[in-house]
Amino acid sequence: MVDYEKIGFKCGVEIHNRLDTKTKLFCGCKPRFSKEKPDNLVKRKLRAVAGEMGQVDSAALYEYLKDRTFFYQCFPEETCLVCVDEEPPMSVNKEALEIALQIAKMLKAEIPEEIHVMRKTVVDGSNTSAFQRTAIVGLNGVLKTSQGDVGITNICLEEESAGKVKKDGNELTYRLDRLGIPLVEIGTAPDIKNPEHAKEVAEKIGMLVRSTGKSQRGIGVTREDVNVSIKGGARVEIKGVQALDMIPLLIENEIKRQQEMIKKGEKPIEETRVAKDDGTTKFTRPLPGGERMYPETDAESIMVTKHMLSKIKIPETWEEKAERFCKILPDGMVDQVLKSDYLGIFEKLVEKYDPVLVANTVTSTVKDIRRNGLDTDLITDEILEELFSFVKEKKISKEAIPKVLEVVCKNDISVLDAIDKAGLESMDEKQLEKIVEKTLNDHFDLAKEKRFAPLMGLVMKEVRGKIGGDIVSKVLKKKLEK
Ligand SMILES: [Zn+2]
Missing domain, CATH: 1.10.10 (Arc Repressor Mutant, subunit A)
Structure with a gap:
């Protein structure tokens, strides 16, 4: 058993979660993955510029020295001139702002009276402008956990980056449909006590965001970065953790890596590492310095009035939700539904349909389909609503639900078409x-x-x-x- 206090274990996490809003954060584009082929390609070169302190940021320079060329794929409804950085941003998406403020309230954070949009240097090409727009909406919050309070240092509303498509030597291709999707970033203080605690904190924050009912779902929608250091070691940021279950192992491996270096008389350096599937990590670049942020002069600052804040209601807490679910679901199911990213639609469907059937569908049925390698992102709220209305009308039996969803995911078609295709028309x-x-x-x-x-x-x-x-x-x- 490792004594984490004794080895000087320090750990904090940063959770990123895409929000489910009608438009992107600073333009009117649809915040979703396009199913179309790209209809335009933009070619760019980026270069590092000196920050306000006159120094070139070390992380920025590192990327610059690689001398890369970037290609950006554009899509009909998901990309516009703001997205390719040919037009200034529109005013901030109010819906996204309100969700971020709601999260800040839930975490009992201090909300600034005036919110300033900042630019954060990003030079890996994942932003067409070479910066990411970000705004602090909350500071100094707190999260209750089983091992005591964990400080929340900041809650930010930011733009999602572009998705990498391929890398060919020094040429990188990104798709711009993802760029600009609203994202909340929640960072904790280094109050985390041990690797398992880190997982709990990440999980609790994820659940809190989902309880707004405004979190996107699917693979990659939530990402965790984990900061770890030990006495005599250095702060290392592990990026791109997608599965909560991997967090403890990644941290344990990072502790071991630093301990082995120290034993050999080497000094670990502050760096960014990327999480690999086997629980180890790989060096990506030195940790960015402090010169990364500067004001976004194209976006107006946002006044947060008392009136605006009073209109933002805190959703039901987790415990209250669990208590309510205990009355309609068997014990073993409550937790599964609470942790499911279908929580929002579950709440809507149980008003009309059998709770156990709905719960089973959004947990085990979806999991089974995913396990068979099918794209469950195609199971949208609309698909589920259509499906259960057909069950209620006895157009299909409830036993047909797994089959119908499987056919939906396999062919990307509507429920009605899936019923036809599977020959599942009900009998009398x-x-x-x-x-x-x-x-x-x-x-x-x-x-x-x-x-x-x-x-x-x-x-x-x-x-x-x-x-x-x-x-x-x-x-x-x-x-x-x-
Ligand atoms: Zn756009």
Whole structure:
């Protein structure tokens, strides 16, 4: 057992979460991945400029020295002149601002009376302007955890970067649909006590953001950066952690790496490392210096009035939600739903449909489909609403849900088309009775001994997805009693 206090363990996390808003943060583009092919390509060269202190930032310089050329893919509805940095930004997306302020309130942070948009130097080409716009909306908050309070140093509203498509020597290609999607960044103080605690903190912050009901979902929507150092070592930032479960292992490995260097008489340096799938990390660049931020002169500052703040309500807390869910779901399911990124739509659907069925669908069914390698991002809120309305109208049985969603994910089609494609149009009781009678005739021995279970299995094999198991059971029992 490692004594983390004794080794001088210091750790903080930074959570980034994309918000589900109608437009991007500083323009009217759709904040989503385009399904279209790029309709334009922009070529750029970037160079590092001296920051306000007259020094060239070391991280910036490092990237500059690589002498790269950048290509940017544009998309019809997801890219505009602001996105390619040919036009100044529009005023900040109010919806995104309100969500960020709501999160700041939930974390009991101090909210500045005037919010200033800043530019943060980014020279890896993932921003067309070579900077990322960011605004501090909250400072000095606090997060309650099982191991005491963890300070929240800052809550920022920022632009998402462009997504990397490929790297070909010194030429990098990015897609611009992702650029400018609103993002909240939440950074903690180095109050984290041990690797497991880091996971809890990251998880709690993720849940808090999702409880606004305005978090995007899918792979890559939440990203964690972890800062770690030990006595005699150096602060290392591990970037791009996508799975919460990996956090403890990544931290333990980083501690070991620094300890081994110290043992050999080497001095670890402050650096940025990227998380790999096996729980180890890889050097990416030196840690950026302090010259990265300067004011965004093209964007107006935002006044936060008392009136504006009073209108922003804090959503129900986690504990309150859990208590409410305990009344409608079996114990084991409550936690799964709370941690699910389908929480928002779950809340909406349970007003009309069977909570257990909805919970099962958004947790285990989606997980199974994902495990089979299908793109579950295609299971949108609209798809789920359509699906459950069909179940309610008895157009399909509830047993057909996994099949329908699978076909939706496989073909990127609507629920109605998936039902057609899978041949899942439901049957009525008359048609079912015929199948039951035929099964009883074909398996006369089983029928004579009234062996319900095997007969039920045989009938279900024929009708699964087309009519509910409860109805099959009722009809079969009735026939056997005759
Ligand atoms: Zn745009």
